[in-house]
Amino acid sequence: MPTRRDTHRTYDDTPRTDEAFVRLAALPEGAARTALREELVRAWLPLSERLAGRYRDRGETADDLRQTAAVGLLKAVDGFDPSHGTAFIAYAVPTITGEIKRHFRDHMWTVHVPRRVQELRNRVREARHELQDAGGGEPGVREIAGYTGLSEADVRAGMEALQSFRALSLDAEQSGSESPCTLADAMGADDPALDTLIDRESAKPGLHALPARERRILYLRYFQGMTQKNIGRELGISQMHVCRLLRQCCESLRDEAMCAAPGEAA
Helix, strand or coil: CCCCCCCCCCCCCCCCCCHHHHHHHHHCHHHHHHHHHHHHHHHHHHHHHHHCCCCCCCCCCCCHHHHHHHHHHHHHHHHHHHHCCHHHHHHHHHHHHHHHHHHHHHHHHHCCCCCHHHHHHHHHHHHHHHHHHHCCCCCHHHHHHHHHCCCCCHHHHHHHHHHCCCCCCCCCCCCCCCCCCEEEHHHCCCCCHHHHHHHHHHHHHHHCCCCHHHHHHHHCCCCCCCHHHHHHHHHHHCCHHHHHHHHHHHHHHHHHHHHHHHHHHC
């Protein structure tokens, strides 16, 4: 398909395809329509690749960007209606860029980032490229802030958001360590002993308030592991009495701990 440049055009990727789209709209489904559709897609593919290039260095590979832009181009070719009187490029550009932005929204941001921070990220990224292109090397926070008019805090937020497209895998090996370890190895975990510690501290006042015999019974039963029968023999009381005292002590300690909790919280 011939490609002619208009004197007012900047790019060489806007072919003259008005007549082809009119013919495409009139053709029924079949081999002829499929062939013309593929021809139109090939003719406009340079445009989709150029639009994909605008989103480089944003955490996605160039191949994936081009493929996503090509999907947007296919949607544009299939959805364009020449009878509306608009040029195809006016319909194709927002369709392709919309597909690319949807790709970033649905597949890249694994960590939710507020829209304001995303905008800061874009401004910081563009400023970095412009300052680097000017030959200044890698710009710092203060230099980017002066160039963009942003505060240094906003620049730092934007720079952090540059790394927020993808979450690190827990199985990813950490650099800088003497021995191989993953991120999961460096993460803490809940200590089940903390619940036991809280329970013990809650029970302390009630334990101190118990008579000496009851405290000894609890000690022998729960710390020495003695049976109720053996505790009864050692203290000279019946097993039934030991059972009753244990039940009373446990109920008393539980009630005191439950009543003390609201008072301590206040």
